[in-house]
Amino acid sequence: MVKVFVITYSTYGHVNTVAESVVKGLEKGGVEVGRYQIAETLSDEILTKMHAPPKADIPIIDPKNLPEADGFLFGFPTRYGTTPAQVKTFFDATGSLWTKQALAGKPAGFFFSTASQHGGQEVTVFTSLPILAHHGIIYVPFGYAHPHLFDNSEVVGGSAWGAGTVANGDGSRQPTQKELEIAEAQGENFASVAKKLAA
Incomplete structure (x- = not known):
């Protein structure tokens, strides 16, 4: 069976909530899912000052295990229009x-979280494409x-x-039902592409 890794970095849990729907869509699409998170680089002291909750009980991905998957969906929040340092550190270890x-x-594909509507959701992916290009990974x-996605109400x-x-600057807004339905659809669509490429 085709295997897709869903790999996230989430400080406050929003990305992991979206990931649950992505996984649901992938499984609906008929692929095996491996669920992982990227290692934290901040100290417990810093995370406490940031009021970050404890990390989810998800295995830490080792870069050397990436070849085991047939495809990847990466989820992370934006940091000034690019990946968080933790994600950059992870990719730097794939040399x-x-x-x-x-x-x-x-x-590979991406999903994300921002503080505001115009907080860099699109540009965060755009600035991640060179990583895929250097690896020869196909962006989906x-x-x-x-x-x-056409709803402006x-x-x-x-x-x-x-x-x-969109999490709000203080993280108070949680993923909505519409956002989770979009995430599930992305997972299902990605499963279809991954199966075709693996064939």
């Missing part, structure tokens, strides 16, 4: 895979494949680049 082109030809955008995270949520 040995790059030298062997061990991930070339595998598909979501497109406007769900009607909620309320704040709805996500775009053609992937599912998303």
Whole structure:
């Protein structure tokens, strides 16, 4: 069976909530899912000062295990329009895979969380594309494949680049039902692409 890794970094839990719906969509699409999180680089002292909750009980991904998957969906919050330092550290540790082109030809997509509607959901993915290009990983955008992405009656995270949520600056807003439905649809769509490429 085709295997897709869902790999997240989440400080306050919003991305992990979206990931649950992504996983649901992948499983609905008929692929095996491996669920992982990226290691934290901040100290417990700093995280306490940030009022961050304890990390979810999800296995830490070791970069050397990436070749075991047929595809990847990465989820993380934006930091000034790019990846958080934790995610950058993770990708910086994939050099040995790059030298062997061990991930070339595998598909990947993204989902994300921002503090505001214009907090960088699209540009965060855009600034991550060079990582995929250097590995030869095939970027799979979501497109406007769900009607909620056309909904202008309320704040709805996500775009053609992937599912998303808007958390507010204080993290008080949780992913909405519409955002979670978009995430599930992205998972199901990605499963279809991953299966075709694996064939």
